[in-house]
Amino acid sequence: MSIDASIFQGLSWNPVTDVHRLLEFHFMVNALEAGTTVAVLAGAIGWFMVLRRQTFAGHTLAVIAFPGAAGAALAGLPLAFGYFGACVAGALALAGIPGDPSRESAATGTVQALGLGLGFLFVSLYGGLLNGVSALLFGTFLGITDHQVLTLVVVAVAALGALAAGGRPLLFASVDADVAQAAGVPVRALSLGFLLLLGLAVAATSQITGALLVFALLVAPAAAAQRLTARPLRGLLLSVGLGLVVTWLGLALAYFSVYPAGFYITTLAFVAYVAARFAR
Amino acid sequence: MLGSNGAGKSTLLKVTLGLVPLRAGTATVLGRRPGDANADIGYLPQRRNWDASSRIRGVDVVRLGLDGARWGVPLPRLGPDEGRRRVDEVIELVGAGRYAERAIGTLSGGEQQRLLIAQALVRRPSLLMLDEPLDSLDLTNQAAVAALVQRICREEDVAVLLVAHDVNPILGYLDRVVYFAGGTAVCGTPGEVITAETLSALYAAPIEVLRTADGRLVVVGVPEAPFAHGSRHEH
DSSP: OHHHHHHSTTOOSOHHHHHHHHTSSHHHHHHHHHHHHHHHHHHHHHHHHHHTTOHHHHHHHHHHHHHHHHHHHHHTOOHHHHHHHHHHHHHHHHHHSSSOTTTOHHHHHHHHHHHHHHHHHHHHHHOOOTHHHHHHHHOOOTTOOHHHHHHHHHHHHHHHHHHHHHHHHHHHHHHOHHHHHHTTOOHHHHHHHHHHHHHHHHHHHHHHHOSTTHHHHHTHHHHHHHHHOOOHHHHHHHHHHHHHHHHHHHHHHHHHSSSOHHHHHHHHHHHHHHHHHHHO | OEEOTTSSHHHHHHHHTTSSOOSSSOOOBTTBOTTTTGGGEEEEOSOOOOOTTOOOBHHHHHHHHHHTTOOSOOOOOSSOOHHHHHHHHHHHHTTOTTTTTSBGGGSOHHHHHHHHHHHHHTTOOSEEEEESTTTTOOHHHHHHHHHHHHHHHHHTTOEEEEEOSOOGGGGGGOSOEEEEETTEEEEEOHHHHSSHHHHHHHHTSOOEEEEOTTSOEEEEOOTTOSSSTTGGGOO
16 A cells, blocks of 8 residues: 555545546546447457457558657647548558558558657757657647547547447448448458548547557457457447457556656556456 | 369459459340449359458458448438348358357357358359368368258259359259369269260360269379369368
């Protein structure tokens, strides 16, 4: 308890009191709203990403998000603009690479290196706050504005709506592309559409977890859910549920302690994945 | 449909589905243009294997064959689920009831193949096109799947167009044979096509066709020996 007491300052260990304290400040309510939105979006899109084995494409988009956000900061634009712009452009670029983008590791790897390099350049040129870099790479839950929350909700609702409308053909194309194509499913168009949705999910998630820790919410809950069930709908819901628990707990722990939210969210996501692996 | 590697068997199936355009000539499928009749065709492409990391149930794969191409959210309907009943029916037909609820990646090649045949059948097609359904199965499973296809053909009243590399497991079930070789094809009953004369002419090489005591035909001497079981896996 002595260690807990020093790390978790202000934690009363009474759940009701602690939840009240958690919601005491507006910035924390915003953080929880944004985190909830992102967890739902990343859980659903991530489930398809893991099923389609496109985690490498997802990672590439996350790395591209960094220079996008840094460039937006440099140009004096809203960060969200940089995140979404870069990820959507990245998704289009990935779709343009001939062959399977998730397997074409050399081309995507080269793009990743360039992305990180550009991001570093933009941050250096910006020359602003030093912890700006760590916030872009590893996330922050401080200072999320009402406007940012609204943007995330609008993007998430649109992306999830598109996913709901095209979910079944997308599932068909993901597990069985040849037969899906013969059955009239536009496999190539869905592949592009999914990369765009993935870009949106990565851009949204980056704003909470940072560009490098996106996978905590995009991969770990989805991979854990797929270990636990082979039923599509149940897996999707489980993925979203795990993402929500990880995000809420991570943000709460970060609020009451001295360590960053990114650390808690990744650690909890990792624990969930390992537990799922051992459960099955 | 028999013939060597690269003779054009799979390509012909894709032409039939409208996935590959014809460079010359015309094709008519069930009285329609290629691609227009796909709703009445059950298709099982070549060599599909799910590895252990594929976390989707066999029954889901079969269900996708029924309504996977439909857009929109599948709403839970009142009353009995006709789709589910049809899915259960074809799974029972192929004898996959015992393992259809398991993740497809954990199943054996033969079990996966049965589920895929169920998927191809689920929309009650009038034409079932199976591209090398016996490939990568062991001998026991080859015989079992071949017998299953024959039974489906009769019970479901569906025409079966089957591409095979190894003629022996299906020889007893063939009504007609299309034999591809040397850029051309010969069509007829097995007794007409699988003869030393016809095959020797097709391959431009001496081919022997032997009849075993139980009345089966054994083809010997094909260049590269594509008929001999396992020849493909030795490379």
